[in-house]
Amino acid sequence: MPIDLANAQTIARVLTEALPYIRRFAGKTMVVKYGGNAMKDDDMIASFARDIVLMKLVGMNPVVVHGGGPQIGTHLERLGKKSEFIEGMRVTDAETMDVVEMMLGGLVNKAVVSALNQQGGRAVGLTGKDGGLIRARKLLVKGQDIGQVGEIEKIDPRVINHLEAGGFIPVIAPIGVGENGEAFNINADVVAGKLAAVLQAEKLLLLTNTPGVLGKSGEVLTGLTVTQVEDLIADGTIHGGMLPKIRCALDAVNSGVKSAHIIDGRITHSVLLELFTDAGIGTLIKG
Numbered sequence: 001m002p003i004d005l006a007n008a009q010t011i012a013r014v015l016t017e018a019l020p021y022i023r024r025f026a027g028k029t030m031v032v033k034y035g036g037n038a039m040k041d042d043d044m045i046a047s048f049a050r051d052i053v054l055m056k057l058v059g060m061n062p063v064v065v066h067g068g069g070p071q072i073g074t075h076l077e078r079l080g081k082k083s084e085f086i087e088g089m090r091v092t093d094a095e096t097m098d099v100v101e102m103m104l105g106g107l108v109n110k111a112v113v114s115a116l117n118q119q120g121g122r123a124v125g126l127t128g129k130d131g132g133l134i135r136a137r138k139l140l141v142k143g144q145d146i147g148q149v150g151e152i153e154k155i156d157p158r159v160i161n162h163l164e165a166g167g168f169i170p171v172i173a174p175i176g177v178g179e180n181g182e183a184f185n186i187n188a189d190v191v192a193g194k195l196a197a198v199l200q201a202e203k204l205l206l207l208t209n210t211p212g213v214l215g216k217s218g219e220v221l222t223g224l225t226v227t228q229v230e231d232l233i234a235d236g237t238i239h240g241g242m243l244p245k246i247r248c249a250l251d252a253v254n255s256g257v258k259s260a261h262i263i264d265g266r267i268t269h270s271v272l273l274e275l276f277t278d279a280g281i282g283t284l285i286k287g
């Protein structure tokens, strides 16, 4: 079959345009948080997996932290349990904690691992219990006990470093371990933010189900300062699941992560669009 020269040249042009970004980011750690809302179907997961495997193959070190809030919710409903959220955190009794550990550490983690391996990656799934990765203690939300919800006490990144050195892609479920070996449910954004800080990542990418942080008229906000964010929280423009996201993005950039991005994980190849274009997509938060 004769070569379609125009098409081949377009592919060559796209590849060479990506070259400066590939050079800039080679060897750099990128923490990518993949929210449960952005993994609604197999095509979405496959497209995400291709982006991550490509990042790895061109020399970056992607570390994936996944959520699974909607998946936990669906399973709890099947069991006749309704969830309550306070400040974006799921109130987690003992029975809910079992479901969280089953869904995040089991089904969701393995779906992401499997999708990455299907695309030619070598992914390894972990929870914060593995290798003592995430040490946690009970989180009190405004002084209130909301069950087995954890805050991070310490991250020991050695297991991640070993995996990276061996060419593996770590895929982390946001479950922490307490001092007595008990499991804690931790918001995935919080885990991603802290991990990005500990690893001194180049970027923290938070993939969700909105085009970014939206203002009052539905416009995508970008280049937000701490004061602007506090105002948007105070007047209710930022609420619910966006609260932990924006807070951990700010914490990450204040702890040395070069930039944090809240992007639409429903868009095909959103990760590559963010990494390989000057303008990027979604909401950028810089230190």
Ligand SMILES: Nc1ncnc2c1ncn2[C@@H]1O[C@H](COP(=O)(O)OP(=O)(O)O)[C@@H](O)[C@H]1O
Binding pocket: 034, 035, 036, 037, 038, 067, 068, 069, 070, 189, 207, 208, 209, 210, 212, 213, 214, 215, 237, 238, 239, 240, 241, 242, 243
């Ligand atoms: N200002 C805002 N801009 C965008 N989304 C917002 C805002 N305030 C609240 N949200 C809510 O936050 C949600 C994203 O958080 P969440 O549902 O926890 O997603 P994920 O599962 O990706 O972590 C959005 O779908 C939206 O309902």
Ligand SMILES: CC(=O)N[C@@H](CCC(=O)OP(=O)(O)O)C(=O)O
Binding pocket: 034, 035, 036, 037, 066, 067, 068, 069, 070, 072, 088, 089, 090, 100, 149, 150, 174, 185, 186, 187, 188, 189, 241
């Ligand atoms: C304490 C807390 O709320 N934990 C979350 C953990 C999963 C998560 O964060 O998932 P998404 O990123 O998909 O929202 C939960 O139980 O839903």
